Amino acid sequence: MKNIYFASARSMDFSYQTSMVAKLERMLKKMDLSRHITKDDYVAIKTHFGSEGGHRIVRPIFLRKVVEAVSSVGGRPFVTDTVRLEGLEYLETANMEGINYLSVGCPVVLADGISGKNYQKMKAGQLLGEVKIASEIFDADAMVVVTHCKGHIQAGYGGAIKNLAMGAVPGNTRSGKSERGRIHSIDTQLSWDEEKCELCGDCVEVCDHDAMTMGDKIEIDHFMCHKCRRCVEVCEQEALHLPIVQDEFQLAMAEAAKAALDTFKPNKVIYINFIMEVMPHCDCHPHSDVPVINDQGIIICDDIVAIDQASLDIIENAGRLPDSKAENLNPKEGLLFGLTGRDPYVHVDHAAKLGMGKKDYQIVDID
Ligand code: SF4
Numbered sequence: 001m002k003n004i005y006f007a008s009a010r011s012m013d014f015s016y017q018t019s020m021v022a023k024l025e026r027m028l029k030k031m032d033l034s035r036h037i038t039k040d041d042y043v044a045i046k047t048h049f050g051s052e053g054g055h056r057i058v059r060p061i062f063l064r065k066v067v068e069a070v071s072s073v074g075g076r077p078f079v080t081d082t083v084r085l086e087g088l089e090y091l092e093t094a095n096m097e098g099i100n101y102l103s104v105g106c107p108v109v110l111a112d113g114i115s116g117k118n119y120q121k122m123k124a125g126q127l128l129g130e131v132k133i134a135s136e137i138f139d140a141d142a143m144v145v146v147t148h149c150k151g152h153i154q155a156g157y158g159g160a161i162k163n164l165a166m167g168a169v170p171g172n173t174r175s176g177k178s179e180r181g182r183i184h185s186i187d188t189q190l191s192w193d194e195e196k197c198e199l200c201g202d203c204v205e206v207c208d209h210d211a212m213t214m215g216d217k218i219e220i221d222h223f224m225c226h227k228c229r230r231c232v233e234v235c236e237q238e239a240l241h242l243p244i245v246q247d248e249f250q251l252a253m254a255e256a257a258k259a260a261l262d263t264f265k266p267n268k269v270i271y272i273n274f275i276m277e278v279m280p281h282c283d284c285h286p287h288s289d290v291p292v293i294n295d296q297g298i299i300i301c302d303d304i305v306a307i308d309q310a311s312l313d314i315i316e317n318a319g320r321l322p323d324s325k326a327e328n329l330n331p332k333e334g335l336l337f338g339l340t341g342r343d344p345y346v347h348v349d350h351a352a353k354l355g356m357g358k359k360d361y362q363i364v365d366i367d
């Protein structure tokens with residue numbers, strides 16, 4: 001059974017020591033990073049840089065504490081994510097979110113390069129066969145996966161597995177095709193219904209990947225499409241369709257995350273999940289809805305399955321917030337299932353089946 005360190009988000013005394021920042025410092029000490037990081041290791045601190053308009057991500061102050069902890073044991077940290085917008089624009093997004101050298105205290109780099117096309121190929125499972133892994137993650141000696149937990153339109157939940165499955169693969173292949181799109185939607189593609197479309201242009205505007213153009217009809221560039229579903233969500237006429245092959249996507253996610261972890265020697269990766277500001281949707285959306293539960297806290301562990309299992313259990317057992325998307329859900333249904341229509345445990349179960357970790361855990365409270 002895995003020990004998972006947990007620090008509650010409650011902070012009731014007038015003292016730095018009760019802050020989440022101080023609690024994270026204590027958790028990192030308790031984890032003893034020297035068991036995972038040796039002197040001069042290049043350490044990727046993998047997080048999500050967010051999006052313009054979406055502000056609920058892991059805040060720079062927490063990233064800085066992770067950077068300091070990694071440096072204190074002799075590691076050479078860099079904060080990283082893969083390209084979601086054209087590379088330099090995505091770095092600017094990070095900067096707008098407050099993630100830059102000055103705030104986090106180390107270089108902030110795109111793991112797949114400015115073009116989003118720097119990667120190495122890795123063997124994956126039955127669904128994906130092979131998957132591309134961003135070069136700077138492939139080449140790193142160790143990694144700290146820092147994740148903001150939330151709902152996800154296709155996976156039900158976005159945690160550590162999702163952070164790697166989508167975030168450790170490059171934005172594009174050398175030929176310009178979307179690698180992330182291949183995982184997002186195996187064997188399906190976006191279609192447009194001319195009869196329903198009113199040519200409002202909202203879908204073209206919301207697409208971050210220049211995969212749509214509008215003249216007297218909508219043209220979709222399937223080569224460029226990441227199958228992120230933003231356009232489907234924004235279309236009020238329901239003129240865009242991208243079938244969700246629910247289980248396949250979640251199974252493929254677990255395969256992709258495993259391929260990323262297979263680039264590391266054993267015992268070189270740890271995970272920190274922030275169960276705070278849990279939104280119904282992903283950090284890549286161009287907005288942030290209000291949280292569906294109160295802030296729960298931070299958990300830390302060296303097992304990707306245990307940490308996502310524990311995070312899901314904590315989220316599902318939390319009280320649902322009024323005036324949020326959770327308010328009128330059926331209380332007999334799981335919270336994330338109610339929000340997304342997906343069973344979020346599918347990919348965690350599959351990750352366990354692939355041998356990526358254990359579902360059994362025990363929570364160890366950190367004061
Ligand atoms: S958002 Fe929908 S209605 Fe508007 S242009 Fe796109 S497909 Fe047509």
Ligand code: SF4
Pocket residue numbers: 190206207208209210211212220224225226227228229230231232
């Ligand atoms: S799913 Fe829609 S918004 Fe997303 S990349 Fe494809 S065309 Fe663009």
